[in-house]
Amino acid sequence: MIYFDHAAGMMPPEGLYLRYFDLVREFGTNSEAGHLLGRRARQALEHSGERVVQMLGLNARFGVLWFGGAAEAFQFVASTPLVKNRRVVSSYLEHPALRAALSGSAESVSLLKCDAQGALILPETPVKASLVAIHQLQSELGTMPDFSALRAAFPDAVIAADTIQSVGKMALPQEASIVFCSGGKLGSPAGGAALIYDREHPALRDFEALRAAWRKERYMIDKLYAPELFMIETALELKLKQQKLEKFQLDPLNRFLRESCAALGAVATIPAEKAHDSILHLHFPGKQGAILVRMLSDADIMASAGSACASESDQPSPAMLALGFSREEAYSGLRLSFSLANKMNEAERFVTALGEVLRRY
Numbered sequence: 001m002i003y004f005d006h007a008a009g010m011m012p013p014e015g016l017y018l019r020y021f022d023l024v025r026e027f028g029t030n031s032e033a034g035h036l037l038g039r040r041a042r043q044a045l046e047h048s049g050e051r052v053v054q055m056l057g058l059n060a061r062f063g064v065l066w067f068g069g070a071a072e073a074f075q076f077v078a079s080t081p082l083v084k085n086r087r088v089v090s091s092y093l094e095h096p097a098l099r100a101a102l103s104g105s106a107e108s109v110s111l112l113k114c115d116a117q118g119a120l121i122l123p124e125t126p127v128k129a130s131l132v133a134i135h136q137l138q139s140e141l142g143t144m145p146d147f148s149a150l151r152a153a154f155p156d157a158v159i160a161a162d163t164i165q166s167v168g169k170m171a172l173p174q175e176a177s178i179v180f181c182s183g184g185k186l187g188s189p190a191g192g193a194a195l196i197y198d199r200e201h202p203a204l205r206d207f208e209a210l211r212a213a214w215r216k217e218r219y220m221i222d223k224l225y226a227p228e229l230f231m232i233e234t235a236l237e238l239k240l241k242q243q244k245l246e247k248f249q250l251d252p253l254n255r256f257l258r259e260s261c262a263a264l265g266a267v268a269t270i271p272a273e274k275a276h277d278s279i280l281h282l283h284f285p286g287k288q289g290a291i292l293v294r295m296l297s298d299a300d301i302m303a304s305a306g307s308a309c310a311s312e313s314d315q316p317s318p319a320m321l322a323l324g325f326s327r328e329e330a331y332s333g334l335r336l337s338f339s340l341a342n343k344m345n346e347a348e349r350f351v352t353a354l355g356e357v358l359r360r361y
Contacts, residue, residue, distance in 0.1 A: 003341070004337060007140075008304055010184070013238065017189050020231055023226070024227045032223050041226040044226065045229060048230055049066070051233055052236060055236055056167070056172055056179075056181075057171065057172070062196055062198055063196070065194070065195040066193070067195060068193065070180055071097040073193050074097050074102075076214060077101070082130055082131050083105050084106070085105075085107045087107055089132045089154060091134055092321075093141070095162060117271060118319075119143070131158050132150060132154045134161060136162065136165070137166035137169065137170070138319065139279075140281060140306050141270050141279070141281045141323075142278065143274060147161065158178065164182045170276070177198040180195055186232065192229045242340050249342075253277075253347050254277045254280050254338070257347050265284065268282060282335075284332050295361070299357065303334055304334070305317070306333055317330045320333050
């Protein structure tokens with residue numbers, strides 16, 4: 001099988017499965033239990049959060065709140081006084097889970113538009129907002145906003161960077177007071193998510209107490225399963241060790257696929273210099289990406305027509321619509337996303353298979 005869908009979920013290396021089994025044996029108890037094993041699990045989770053902050057190069061004032069998944073973490077942020085009944089800013093390129101969380105709680109959500117290459121169009125004069133929630137690495141297109149420009153445009157706002165795709169691939173934005181980390185995007189076989197935030201920021205100091213209320217009073221989230229969350233630390237450590245090698249390997253692979261697919265009639269949606277090497281978004285005029293995905297999967301090649309969360313939707317790609325494509329054109333996208341596990345011979349096999357799929361389309 002050729003797996004070119006790591007942006008949807010990174011395939012775990014075998015060693016991570018083995019580590020998970022060890023953690024289940026050691027910490028598989030209820031982490032809220034009052035006995036020794038429960039206390040050990042809670043203490044270990046606290047230390048694990050500290051190590052995650054250190055590995056990401058963040059200041060020691062940052063802390064970690066654990067969640068079962070990224071959508072749960074988004075919903076939590078949206079429920080806090082930072083967002084509830086306040087004016088917040090996001091963009092048309094954000095993940096639907098983030099946009100849904102904000103729109104269900106904020107007084108108003110102003111969505112930034114983008115140009116034809118995915119660059120966000122910022123206001124010319126500073127604007128007041130409580131929160132600005134923006135991706136660091138767009139999950140479908142691979143574009144990367146300028147966070148220093150975001151800070152200048154919204155000088156008083158708390159910046160929450162959706163770093164689900166970017167953690168372990170690039171340095172996190174210094175302007176952000178909130179970032180997110182998802183185990184599934186790092187190759188953890190267990191999932192889980194971490195909300196990492198500046199505990200000393202005046203608007204965020206109550207986050208820990210609010211999360212405790214979510215669990216202990218409102219029962220909005222389930223109890224923490226320690227082995228699942230420890231795997232975020234383990235997977236992140238491995239990802240960071242491989243970061244330079246991954247960059248070295250993905251650059252020629254991405255470039256080869258851009259050129260080879262163009263010879264077959266595909267058009268790169270975002271210029272190479274504007275997109276991260278781990279994501280290549282193509283569009284095929286006159287064809288539907290979802291059909292190409294199914295035909296490629298019949299050839300044992302896994303790709304995506306867009307965000308995995310919208311794979312069963314009959315709607316066109318919101319990201320392509322935001323770029324200015326027509327509704328009909330916005331069905332034509334195909335996203336290829338890579339990791340260190342992908343080799344050049346897979347890219348060559350993909351091009352051959354794609355050519356056959358296009359001939360039979």
